[in-house]
Amino acid sequence: xTLENRLPNNDPxxxxxxxxxxxxxxxxxxxxxxxxxxxxxxxxxxxxxxASWVRITAAAAVLALxxxxxxxxxxxxxxxxxxxxxDAPVEIVDLGTTSWISPTDFLLELPSQxxxxxxxxxxxxxxxxxxxxxxxxxxxxxxxxxx
Amino acid sequence: MERVELETELERHHDAAFGWAxxxxxxxxxxxxxxxxxxxxxxxxxxxRFEGRSSFRTWLFGVIRRTAAEQHxxxxxxxxLPLYLLDGRSESADPGIDPATAxxxxxxxxxxxxxxxxxxxxxxxxxxLVFYQELTIRQAAEVLGVSIGTxxxxxxxxxxxxxxxxxxxxxxx
Numbered sequence: 001x002t003l004e005n006r007l008p009n010n011d012p013x014x015x016x017x018x019x020x021x022x023x024x025x026x027x028x029x030x031x032x033x034x035x036x037x038x039x040x041x042x043x044x045x046x047x048x049x050x051a052s053w054v055r056i057t058a059a060a061a062v063l064a065l066x067x068x069x070x071x072x073x074x075x076x077x078x079x080x081x082x083x084x085x086x087d088a089p090v091e092i093v094d095l096g097t098t099s100w101i102s103p104t105d106f107l108l109e110l111p112s113q114x115x116x117x118x119x120x121x122x123x124x125x126x127x128x129x130x131x132x133x134x135x136x137x138x139x140x141x142x143x144x145x146x147x
Numbered sequence: 148m149e150r151v152e153l154e155t156e157l158e159r160h161h162d163a164a165f166g167w168a169x170x171x172x173x174x175x176x177x178x179x180x181x182x183x184x185x186x187x188x189x190x191x192x193x194x195x196r197f198e199g200r201s202s203f204r205t206w207l208f209g210v211i212r213r214t215a216a217e218q219h220x221x222x223x224x225x226x227x228l229p230l231y232l233l234d235g236r237s238e239s240a241d242p243g244i245d246p247a248t249a250x251x252x253x254x255x256x257x258x259x260x261x262x263x264x265x266x267x268x269x270x271x272x273x274x275x276l277v278f279y280q281e282l283t284i285r286q287a288a289e290v291l292g293v294s295i296g297t298x299x300x301x302x303x304x305x306x307x308x309x310x311x312x313x314x315x316x317x318x319x320x
Binding site for chain 1: 165166176180181184250251256259274275310313
């Protein structure tokens with residue numbers, strides 16, 4: 001009795017089972033016989049010793065890379081700068097004697113800024129005429145004497 | 148189990164084991180033969196021992212699966228390491244399909260194999276063990292070393308997916 005006859009008609013997986021049964025029959029017909037598989041010349045496989053040497057070499061290479069990177073980073077520190085260790089003369093600048101003006105300082109200037117920078121002057125002035133046509137007197141003492 | 152007895156059992160299950168090895172080696176006949184031979188030698192040498200905790204067939208399939216995975220890993224590493232190439236190993240370790248020795252398939256089985264190849268490995272293996280090898284889901288879970296719940300999930304998903312792929316393929320044709 002074939003598999004197709006054995007399967008119930010209402011089996012929802014019937015088709016899938018039939019497909020797999022066909023695949024199995026095909027592959028079994030073409031299977032390499034048992035004794036042929038067993039007596040096949042054995043492929044040389046990497047020995048555990050070689051495998052461990054490969055691992056050790058790879059680990060050593062990674063370690064060397066890490067050590068190299070660490071040393072090269074330690075040699076160059078920001079405080080030393082890229083010219084550290086060279087014999088180039090160093091120019092000393094006295095900051096007390098130098099001045100520097102920003103080229104954009106004019107933007108901070110205000111209109112009539114001189115009024116803010118000067119102290120107002122008190123005392124007699126001339127040339128000012130009051131509303132009643134007489135010269136105004138800014139000096140309060142003189143004004144009191146006149147009245 | 149005595150060597151002679153073991154050899155008889157292996158021969159009895161050889162056809163099923165060949166189909167499973169072929170699945171584990173992605174359809175490569177040469178890789179399947181290598182994996183099968185290595186598995187048989189492991190068992191006959193006593194490096195893999197049947198303890199009777201599961202059925203003989205389940206144990207055999209488990210050994211084949213692990214051996215095929217080991218060989219696949221070593222061939223991948225081998226391709227990356229120049230030392231391995233210098234050793235004089237031939238390209239026969241490559242699990243690629245050799246046209247001269249490839250399994251000849253009919254149109255319908257070719258469609259099924261193509262659909263299976265598009266499934267995730269777990270789902271593909273589960274379907275093979277249940278439909279092709281006619282194992283129960285519990286036995287398939289033992290072979291794959293997963294819980295029965297996980298196996299059931301992969302089985303259901305795989306079945307739906309392969310049906311859909313086959314329908315799509317039929318529709319396109």
